[in-house]
Structures are given as C-alpha cells and as structure tokens.
Amino acid sequence: MVQKIGIISVSDERPNANERIKPAIEKQCRNLLDILYSIGTVQPVIIEEPVNSPSTARKAGLYLRSKNVAATLFNVPTFGFPRFGLIASKFAPGPYMLISQMDPNQPSPAGIAGIGGSMTQLGIPHERLWADLAGERAKKEIEAFISAATAVHGLNGLVFGLFGGRSMGLNPMVSSTVEFSRKFGIDVDHIDQLEIIRRSEEIAEQQVEKAVAWLGKNARSVQFDDILTQEKLRAQIRNYEALKIIIREREIDFSAVKCHYELSEYQQPMCIAAMFCNDPYDWDGEKQPHVFACEADADGALTMQILKLLSSSKPTCLLDIRYYHETSKTFLFQNCGTAPSWFACRSHSPKDNLGKVDFCSCVPKFKGGGAQTSFWFGEGDLTLARLYQAKDGYHMVITRAKAIDPLSISDMPTGEAHWPKVAIKMNTTPELLLQKMNCVHLHAVEGDYKKNLELVCKYLDIVPEVIELS
16 A cells, blocks of 8 residues: 655755755755655655745645645754744644754754654644664654554544444443544444345355355365354355445445354354455455454454554454463463464465364354354464553553464463464563453554554554553
C-alpha cells in the first residue's frame, strides 16, 4: 500500500537569509527523500520552495491537504522561523515529525525546539528527530512514524461489519457505535447473523466442491467423523462464501461475528470463515487478508485492523491465554476454534501452511458440529496487542513475543487438542500479564511493532500499557 507523505521545509523570512540557507535545506531534503524511497512504500509529496512567509506556509499546508497525505515531515536543517511551521500545521495533515541533520555548523536544534515548543503549547502531537540522517536510527524512527501515521489515517472512513451482538456476556468485546465513529472515524454496520445463513443457501454447489477438493489436496488431514461430517464441512464453506459476498456488497473493511451460541449451537461454528478471511489466500487464489474477529469482539477486530495496517497487510489473529510453563518460562496461547493457517509456517504457499493443519471435529460443547483446526504456530517474532476500555477511555496492552518450537520443551502441554496453539516467550510474568489483560483475547502479528503501536496510541489519545520487565 503506497503511503503519501508530505514534506515542508521551513526557512527564514528575510530574503537574503532565505537565499543563504537554501542549499542546506535542499541538501537535507534530498537526504530525506533517500530515506523515504528506501522504505519502498512511500510516495513523497514535496513543497519545492521553503516556506518563508505566512502566505507560503498556508499555501504549502493547503496543497498537502489537497493531496490527502497521511502525515507531514517538517524539514528543519537550520533555524527557520517557528511560526511558519505552526501556520503550515493548521492546514497540512498531521501527525507531524520535525527533522534535522546533526550538524555543528547549523542551529537546527533551536529550529526544532521553536516549532515543537509551539506545537506542545497547543497540544499538537508531533515527533522530533535530530540525528545523522545517513544512520540506521534515523531510518527506523522515520519508518515507525510513517507506519503509525498512515495506520491512523487509514482508519478514517472504514466500515466495520458487526454480525450479531454481545457474545456470552463479554462486555469488554462491546464498543459504542458513536465512539467508533468519533474516536477512530469508523462506521459500524450492524448485520444479523442469520443473514449469513440465508445467503449460504444461494452458494453454488460447484464452488463448494471446489473448496472441498482444494482442502483435501492441501491440508495435512480432514478428519471426518460423526461431528465433522461432509455435510457440516460444506455448510461451513457456504457460510464463508456467503460472508465474502456480504462483505463485498456492503463494502465492509473488517468484521466480527458473534457465532456463540446461535450459530455454534444450532447451525455450525464460523471457524472456516475465521481462518480464511484472515489468511492471504483461499481456494480462489491469493487475496488480501480480511480481519475477522470471533465472538463479536469489536475492540479485538479494531486491534487486528490496526496491526494489519501497521504491517502492510500481514495476517493477524485472535488468541486466548491458556497456560504458563514455569520451568521453561513459556506461555501457551490458543484460539478456541481456528486461526489463520498462515501462522503454521509463515509461507507464501498455502500448501506449505495447510500441510501442517489438521481439520478435525469441533469440541463437543459446540453442538452444531463441524470443523475446527489443530496446528502449532511456526517460530518467529510476534507483537501482541489489545485495545480495551476503562473509565478514563481507551487503553492498549502492547508486548513483544517470540513463538518457539513446542518440541523444544519435552513436557509442554498442548491444551485443547482440536484447537490451534502457540508456545510464546515474553519478557513478563504470568501475574503481570493477567493483571493487564482486561479481555480474554490478545492479538498477534508477525514482527516488532512496539514503537509503532506506542505512536498510534499517542495520535489517537489511547493510554499505552507496555508489558515488559526492566
């Protein structure tokens, strides 16, 4: 996804001084462009002439607004008049980053402090970077800023499809439609779960047969029995196909489905849909992952959508904490049904991932019958996060983790055998984690996005709660 980022250079209002510092401004602008192009997904929108008057500052800001940039970088290689940066920020889209090369021959820190101090007085979120722009730190900080800013920008105008209402009395999964719109710019489209069942009757048998054959060819096993019958698997496939149609017709960007217990008790659980919505493929080929949260978990779905936006559309998932293995200091997490098969191997090939997945009968307490899945997540770095609501507003739990090979721990429990699971190392204790968990779900994405999430919290006025022992 291409991210449009604006660049405004701040100069001196005196004509002679403006001309003298132009070479330094242009040189740093080229350095910034080198960084942005190296990121690979950024389209810079540059104000060619440095702003050196109220009118040029207004014009620059209005131009970036017209180009719908996701954030604005202020190029401040020397002392530009702070008021011009502040005037431009009245029109140029935020958030903002003030940037300068570390140079003993230029008073750039004063320029950053002047603009930044004005923004601080007015409560305008911004970042300040004074560094060697050829160094790795500068690139990492600029990349994290752009990732967070574009994720926040990307939430505006999205449609969240909420199928069904509160599940099992889980209040922490419920959010206000008004709050989603006011705080995040997201519209909530409420839809009855039975619409999935109704539309399932319209799915062509040919498409169902295609899916069954594809699963049979790619999965490690499909274990039919008196709970996972041919009929139930086909019904779950129809549910997924129906959901895809509803998502396309209603232009839904991310979803949550109640499932428990009207569907899992009297129809069949939505586990096939939950897996393949969140996967980057299905039997029709490659596709964008579509965030699907179980149990009508609105804040969980939003957490997953933020992780997806930060990671350039990597698959995300929903997990429950299950056990702590004291000897190895390892946590066991599971999903009570399924998770994206991508996490089994983290491969671009569905056959690689599904080759480690068993489709087995759902647990007996889900009387509707049908398939759930059993597999271990593959090894690798993860970021875990969770939005939740408290008396003072939204908070977000954030922590870094590493999925490890469960076979490296001889007596590691497997939890519920018919569910996906992951053995996780985290720099925390079970006591601290449980104190911070205010919902049964945590959400994961591949990679380290801790800094990005902290910036997202800053720009959305969310309280970040980073769980890491010192």
